[in-house]
Amino acid sequence: xxxxxxxxxxxxxxxxxxxxxxxxxxxxxxxxxxxxxxxxxxxxxxxxxxxxxxxxxxxxxxxxxxxxxxxxxxxxxxxxxxxxxxxxxxxxxxxxxxxxxxxxxxxxxxxxxxxxxxxx
Amino acid sequence: xxxxxxxxxxxxxxxxxxxxxxxxxxxxxxxxxxxxxxxxxxxxxxxxxxxxxxxxxxxxxxxxxxxxxxxxxxxxxxxxxxxxxxxxxxxxxxxxxxxxxxxxxxxxxxxxxxxxxxxxxxxxxxxxxxxxxxxxxxxxxxxxxxxxxxxxxxxxxxxxxxxxxxxxxxxxxxxxxxxxxxxxxxxxxxxxxxxxxxxxxxxxxxxxxxxxxxxxxxxxxxxxxxxxxxxxxxxxxxxxxxxxxxxxxxxxxxxxxxxxxxxxxxxxxxxxxxxxxxxxxxxxxxxxxxxxxxxxxxxxxxxxxxxxxxxxxxxxxxxxxxxxxxxxxxxxxxxxxxxxxxxxxxxxxxxxxxxxxxxxxxxxxxxxxxxxxxxxxxxxxxxxxxxxxxxxxxxxxxxxxxxxxxxxxxxxxxxxxxxxxxxxx
Ligand SMILES: Cc1ncc(COP(=O)(O)O)c(C=O)c1O
Numbered sequence: 001x002x003x004x005x006x007x008x009x010x011x012x013x014x015x016x017x018x019x020x021x022x023x024x025x026x027x028x029x030x031x032x033x034x035x036x037x038x039x040x041x042x043x044x045x046x047x048x049x050x051x052x053x054x055x056x057x058x059x060x061x062x063x064x065x066x067x068x069x070x071x072x073x074x075x076x077x078x079x080x081x082x083x084x085x086x087x088x089x090x091x092x093x094x095x096x097x098x099x100x101x102x103x104x105x106x107x108x109x110x111x112x113x114x115x116x117x118x119x120x
Numbered sequence: 121x122x123x124x125x126x127x128x129x130x131x132x133x134x135x136x137x138x139x140x141x142x143x144x145x146x147x148x149x150x151x152x153x154x155x156x157x158x159x160x161x162x163x164x165x166x167x168x169x170x171x172x173x174x175x176x177x178x179x180x181x182x183x184x185x186x187x188x189x190x191x192x193x194x195x196x197x198x199x200x201x202x203x204x205x206x207x208x209x210x211x212x213x214x215x216x217x218x219x220x221x222x223x224x225x226x227x228x229x230x231x232x233x234x235x236x237x238x239x240x241x242x243x244x245x246x247x248x249x250x251x252x253x254x255x256x257x258x259x260x261x262x263x264x265x266x267x268x269x270x271x272x273x274x275x276x277x278x279x280x281x282x283x284x285x286x287x288x289x290x291x292x293x294x295x296x297x298x299x300x301x302x303x304x305x306x307x308x309x310x311x312x313x314x315x316x317x318x319x320x321x322x323x324x325x326x327x328x329x330x331x332x333x334x335x336x337x338x339x340x341x342x343x344x345x346x347x348x349x350x351x352x353x354x355x356x357x358x359x360x361x362x363x364x365x366x367x368x369x370x371x372x373x374x375x376x377x378x379x380x381x382x383x384x385x386x387x388x389x390x391x392x393x394x395x396x397x398x399x400x401x402x403x404x405x406x407x408x409x410x411x412x413x414x415x416x417x418x419x420x421x422x423x424x425x426x427x428x429x430x431x432x433x434x435x436x437x438x439x440x441x442x443x444x445x446x447x448x449x450x451x452x453x454x455x456x457x458x459x460x461x462x463x464x465x466x467x468x469x470x471x472x473x474x475x476x477x478x479x480x481x482x483x484x485x486x487x488x489x490x491x492x493x494x495x496x497x498x499x500x501x502x503x504x505x506x507x508x509x510x511x512x513x514x515x516x517x518x519x520x521x522x523x524x525x526x527x528x529x530x531x532x533x534x535x536x537x538x539x540x541x542x543x544x545x
Contacts, residue, residue, distance in 0.1 A: 009526065035467055035483060036497020060465035061527070102467065 005096060008065045015068035021054040028116035032108045037063050039112040041071075050074050050082065055112070062098065062105035069093050070109050079117050085110055122414065122422045124509040130410075131507055132156065139477035141515045145505035146291050146456055147481055148343045149324060152410050158403040159348060170398055171372060171389075185398055188405040189388070195408045196338070197329035198355055202387040205354040205361075206396055210320040211241040213339035213354035214285070216391065217316055218245040220364040223253075225314070226282045231256035233276055233284045235268050236493050237293060240486040242285050242318040255282075259489070266295030266446040266453075270305060277309040284315050288322035292487045292501065293446030294427075294456030296326075303334035314360070320344055323353075324505070325423060325454050327416040330355050347407035348400035354391075361387050368393040419506045423455035426504050430457060430513045437517050441524075445499050455504030458485065461520060464527050466500040472526060473519045480516070 024042035031038050037059035044052040053071045057064060073093055074082050090106045091098065098106055128134045130152045133142075142150060162184065166177040170185050186201070193201045207213045222245075226232060232246045236259050250257035258276050263269050268286060277284070284306055289296050299317060306313050315335040322328055324345035330338045337360070342351035366373055366384055370393040375383040384390045411419070428450035434442050438461070445458040461469055466482035473480055481501040484491045491497065502516055 012527075033488075033497075035465070037465075060467045061471075062467075102471075105467070 007095065008061060011065035011068040012061045015055075015057075015064055017053050017055060017068065017071040019054050020056060021052055024052075024054075026116045026119050028112055028119060030108050030112035030115060032059075032063075032104060034104070035060070037105070037108055039063070039067060039108055041067075041112045041116050043113070043116050045079060045117075048079050049076055050079065050117075051076065053113075059108070060102075060105055062094075062102055063108055066090065066094050066106050067109035067112070070113065074113060082117060083114055085114075121425055121509070122418060122506055124507055127414070127507045130154070134507075137477070141476075141478040141512050141519075143502040143504065143508065143512060143516060144479045144481050145324075145344070145508075146321060146485075146501065146503035148349070149346050149505055150507065151348070152346055152407070154406040154410060155346060155348065155403050158406040159399050162399040162402045167399075169395055181398060181402070184402040184405075185396075188401050188408075191405045191408050192353060195328070195412070196323070196353075196355055197331055199331065200358055203355055203358050203361065205356070205388045205391045206401055207339075207352035207354055207391075208350060208397070209343070209352040210318060210339045210341045211352070213352045214241050214316070214318065215245050216354060216367045217285075217337055217339075217356075218249050220367050220391075221314065221360070222246070222249045222283060224365065226250070226253050226255050228254045229256070230280045230282045231258050231276075231278070233258045233260060233273070233281055235260040235262060235286055235297075237262050237266075237268075237290045237295075237487065237490050238285070238287055239291055239318060239320065240488070241320075242287060242316075243489065246283070246285055256280075260286075261493075262293075262295075264447065266290065266293040267297050268302060270298075270301065273302060274305050274309065277306050277313060279310060281306075281310050281313050284313055285318065286316075287318040287320075289319075289325065289454055289456075290446070290487075290490075291321050291456065292458045292485050292490055292499070294453040294458075294503075295446060296322075296452075296454060299333045299335060307334070321454070321456070324411075325416075326420045336360055342400065342404045342407065345407055346410055347404040348397070350397040350400045351404055358387060361391070366390050366393070370394050414506055420454070422506060423504050424450060424453075426508060426510070426513070427453055427455050427457065429510055430502075430504070433513055433517060434459075438520065442520075445494060445496070455508070456501065457503070458499045458501040460496060460499055461523065462527075464523060466498045468527060469500045469520070469523050472523045473516065476515075476519050476522065478516055478519045 021042040025045045026043045029040045039057040041055040131150045132153050133150050166180040168178040168181050170182040189201045189204050193204050234246050247257050260272050261269050303315055316337045317335045319338050319340040323340035337356040339354050343349040373385050373389050373393040375385045431450050441462045443460045470480050470482035483498050
């Protein structure tokens with residue numbers, strides 16, 4: 001796996017959409033107990049679309065870069081579309097083949113967002 | 121120090137993986153050619169089942185299989201080969217004890233004592249047993265030397281303590297529990313208490329003397345001591361094994377079976393249902409022979425010297441950026457160094473080192489309670505064995521410098537005032 005890829009390191013070092021939002025419609029915290037990653041995400045949703053997203057996290061290169069790219073990706077997308085994103089889509093968005101041992105590093109970012117959307 | 125050039129030449133993996141820096145023997149060790157040859161010998165020359173065949177190759181396989189039991193018996197300082205049971209691994213050995221002995225002797229309001237530094241294999245089975253039996257699960261703390269607090273042990277053992285299960289060497293801290301002392305203290309307070317030792321990290325690295333330890337059961341794995349995977353060992357006192365019910369039912373373990381009734385075979389077969397990992401057990405004896413040829417005392421000394429060198433070099437090179445989990449003193453440790461490097465994620469460290477051919481472990485090393493206690497979610501771990509040398513230490517130092525180059529100036533360092541704090545230990 002090419003963890004050194006420039007694009008990934010850039011997102012890791014300067015993640016997009018970093019920081020909490022004021023008055024979010026939905027917030028969620030996702031934790032991966034096995035590696036200690038934590039992601040807190042805030043969403044503003046208008047007309048069933050995510051208009052703003054912010055997050056803070058503690059995690060590895062992959063989960064941080066994935067969250068940075070994924071938060072870019074979901075902006076202005078319909079929530080029902082976001083709920084349909086799967087592992088394959090994540091691989092495409094991040095642009096690297098992730099080893100099976102680290103697939104979960106891609107998944108927590110997605111879970112954090114999908115869980116936030118599902119909250120009442 | 122051992123002649124690692126010679127030793128490395130006995131391990132074919134170094135010829136096939138030219139750039140290999142293997143620093144994860146705590147997870148599993150590499151295998152010498154003699155072990156691989158023996159495994160091959162069984163499959164190519166006398167591949168057959170044991171105990172049942174009346175033909176020569178089956179007799180040969182049975183002899184080879186039982187010869188391993190004899191050699192292991194001597195290797196651990198045991199008296200009777202029938203006290204040496206072959207299982208699948210340390211985890212199965214410990215689960216066997218939980219299901220047979222634990223289930224029988226632990227009742228409501230009794231207690232079982234373990235320590236916070238246990239591997240999950242010696243933690244979860246006892247926790248589950250206590251939950252099922254409504255017994256108390258008592259967890260001993262560790263002192264700053266990284267070993268079990270003896271005063272706490274003395275306080276916690278009482279007349280309702282049925283089992284004490286402790287690790288000999290911690291797979292995270294690399295520290296060595298004073299088992300003989302522990303047994304004395306515990307048995308003085310309650311002579312009937314059963315003491316179980318998880319020797320998964322001890323058997324490969326120091327001279328194990330099961331009778332001298334005074335414990336009732338000792339468990340370890342072949343794959344961590346140069347032997348094949350799929351073989352675990354459980355040594356225990358004969359009179360205790362005899363009172364225990366079998367663990368699994370089936371072939372090889374019965375004496376007589378009829379529709380009305382079944383009686384069980386004698387030790388060790390009573391605990392060895394079904395066809396075992398025959399070839400692997402046969403090949404294990406070559407691992408024992410190899411270890412004995414080098415000498416456990418020499419291996420222990422080699423690892424200590426290498427740990428001394430490594431700690432000195434790592435501390436010099438990285439200062440406070442490199443934090444050892446547990447004591448940072450080679451005198452208190454075997455060749456296991458779990459660490460936190462800056463606030464870099466252990467998975468990133470392991471991945472970047474892995475790309476340079478350096479194998480380390482990242483995560484909680486199956487000791488999550490210990491990490492929780494130290495307030496860290498995960499760590500990295502390097503570990504040494506008889507084939508490692510100072511060159512390997514230099515390689516990981518260079519590797520860590522590269523990790524730093526790639527990851528430094530990340531948002532991690534800029535966001536230290538965010539509420540996500542850096543790990544500490
Ligand atoms: C201290 C300790 N106990 C138990 C085990 C479990 O051994 P196995 O995986 O062979 O069952 C290990 C292996 O990592 C260990 O280090």
